[in-house]
Each structure stands twice: as structure tokens, then as C-alpha cells.
Amino acid sequence: MAPAKKIALLGTGLMGAPMARRLLGAGFDLTVWNRTEAKARMLEAAGAKVAEKPAHAAEGADVVITMLEKGSVVADVVFKRGVAKAMQPGSTLIDMSSIPPSTARAHAEKLAEMEIVAIDAPVSGGTVGAEQGTLAIMAGGDAGKVLELQSVFDAMGRVTHVGPPGSGQLSKLANQAIVAITIGAVAEGLLLAAAGGANPASVRNAIRGGFAESRILDLHGARMIARDFVPGGMSRIHLKDLDTILTEARALGLDLPLVRSVRERFAMMCNAGLGDTDHSALLLELEQRNAPHRVGDGENKMPGMQGNET
Numbered sequence: 001m002a003p004a005k006k007i008a009l010l011g012t013g014l015m016g017a018p019m020a021r022r023l024l025g026a027g028f029d030l031t032v033w034n035r036t037e038a039k040a041r042m043l044e045a046a047g048a049k050v051a052e053k054p055a056h057a058a059e060g061a062d063v064v065i066t067m068l069e070k071g072s073v074v075a076d077v078v079f080k081r082g083v084a085k086a087m088q089p090g091s092t093l094i095d096m097s098s099i100p101p102s103t104a105r106a107h108a109e110k111l112a113e114m115e116i117v118a119i120d121a122p123v124s125g126g127t128v129g130a131e132q133g134t135l136a137i138m139a140g141g142d143a144g145k146v147l148e149l150q151s152v153f154d155a156m157g158r159v160t161h162v163g164p165p166g167s168g169q170l171s172k173l174a175n176q177a178i179v180a181i182t183i184g185a186v187a188e189g190l191l192l193a194a195a196g197g198a199n200p201a202s203v204r205n206a207i208r209g210g211f212a213e214s215r216i217l218d219l220h221g222a223r224m225i226a227r228d229f230v231p232g233g234m235s236r237i238h239l240k241d242l243d244t245i246l247t248e249a250r251a252l253g254l255d256l257p258l259v260r261s262v263r264e265r266f267a268m269m270c271n272a273g274l275g276d277t278d279h280s281a282l283l284l285e286l287e288q289r290n291a292p293h294r295v296g297d298g299e300n301k302m303p304g305m306q307g308n309e310t
Helices: 016-025 037-041 054-058 071-080 101-112 126-132 143-148 150-154 167-195 200-207 215-226 235-251 257-274 279-289
Strands: 006-010 029-033 063-066 092-095 117-120 135-140 157-163
Touching: 006 016, 006 054, 016 029, 016 126, 029 054, 063 071, 071 101, 092 101, 101 117, 101 167, 101 235, 117 143, 117 167, 126 135, 135 167, 143 150, 143 157, 150 157, 157 167, 167 200, 167 215, 167 235, 167 257, 167 279, 200 215, 215 279, 235 257, 235 279, 257 279
Parallel strands: 006 029, 006 063, 063 092, 092 117, 135 157
Antiparallel strands: 117 135
16 A cells, blocks of 8 residues: 555654654655644745644644644644544554553544544654654554554654554653663763763763663763753653653552652752753753762753754
């Protein structure tokens, strides 16, 4: 079966906008919508059509992609604001937002009653992965439908089918747990090195390629060294995901002590007004409790600083 050609993408923020550009670059007919219309309008020059309402974007689309902040926003846009009603029977909704697995399953059941296929397909890779089309995409739902829409996923990254509805979100929760804990580990390792008199940038280079190597040490470690906390992935969004992880863990009868610990640190950081920083800014919370020790002497690059917006 030929891949879908007409796509609607709802949510053109930090992640949605570069994902839209990748879809346009792959030749798809794309209509976009965003709550703040100006952000969607920025994609017109790349060839996107802009809808004033999300339901208008969904009309006639073979595939509707949502990239929204949380489950309640997805439910509002899809069910209360008319997207599902505007979609044609046999079309597919790919929710690439990060929402609770139970919410994803409920949405899939409700959409199935309307003869709409639902795939929950959250992503990992941040804004860099979105821009480069290298996102890790974790898809829950019908395996055949995921295969059928391979060309859509390929425009944005590498898709892996991980199980029935809700499984994509479970996979993303596992990802977010590992990322948050590893960010904390990298921050502690670099601060330990700096406090002892070693050059933290050189230490990071020295341990690259060993057992400590990771994407987090590579990208977030570099951010910590440069003290660049302008967001790729926002701390407050990661806190939301950590809360979802603990809720899911309780429902499964699990105790996740490392997640609980790092969640409290993210909460303290967000409560201190740092919710819009990149999640690598967990280093700042660590430095605060260990003052005056610091990783490097550079100035912090923070959200909203002139010349540092992404």
C-alpha cells in the first residue's frame, strides 16, 4: 500500500517545528497547527500550509501527528476541539507526545470506535535529533500499520514497534528514567573531578569510549562544560515524565529508588524557577548543594538570554 501523502502536524514547538521541516523535506503534503499561530506561520516558507484550528488541519489528512505537551492537552485537541471528528475513517493518528500509557490506551480505544487507527509513538533525541531526522521513535499499536507508515517515520528518525497500544509510552518512560538518572551521574562525576582539581572537560574526553560512554556524556556533558542551559529538553517537561514514571511504577507494584531521588532534585530545580532550562541544568541544583564547587568558571547561558535562543 502506498504511504500516506497528506499529513497534519499539531504542535510546532521546540520538537514539532523541526519534525515538520523533515516531513516537508521528504516531500509530504503538510498542514500544521499550533496554539501560538506565529510558531506555525514560521513553517510557511518551508512549504507548510497553516490551519487556524486543529480540526481544520485534520480534514482530509491520511495521517494526523500530535506533538503536544501532555496527555490532557492531547485529549483536549483530539476530542474536544474536533480533530477526531474531522478525521476520515481509516486514517491514522500518531501521537508523538509523551503521555501516560493508560491515557494512550484510552485514546486508542476511543479512536477505534471511530474507525481511526491510533499509534502512540513518543520520541527521544531532543531538538538535535528532530533537526537531523535521527529521532528514536518508540511505536505502540498495530505493527502492520507502523510498517505501512514507514516512510512517514523514516522522515523523522528510526522507528521500532515495541508492542500494543500504550507500549510506546512505556518505552519512553524507560528512556526518561535512564536519561534523568544518567544526567545526574554525569553531573556528579564532572563536579567530583572539578572539585578535586582536575579539568572537567579533559576528564570528560578521557572517559569517552570507556564504560561510562553514553549519549548523555557526549551531549549533556558538553552542555555542562559549556554551561549552556538553553533548552533542548526542558526540565519541567522531564519532571512531568518522572512523575508519570512513578505513577506507573506504583500501579505495577514497583519501587524505583533512583527515579524517586532524581525526581526530587528536578522538582527542587523547577520550584527554584529553573523549569525552562535544559535538563542538563540538573548540574545547577548539584552545585547549589555543594557550593562553592563548580564545573568551570564560565557564565551560565540561560533561557531568554539575548543571542542564546534556539
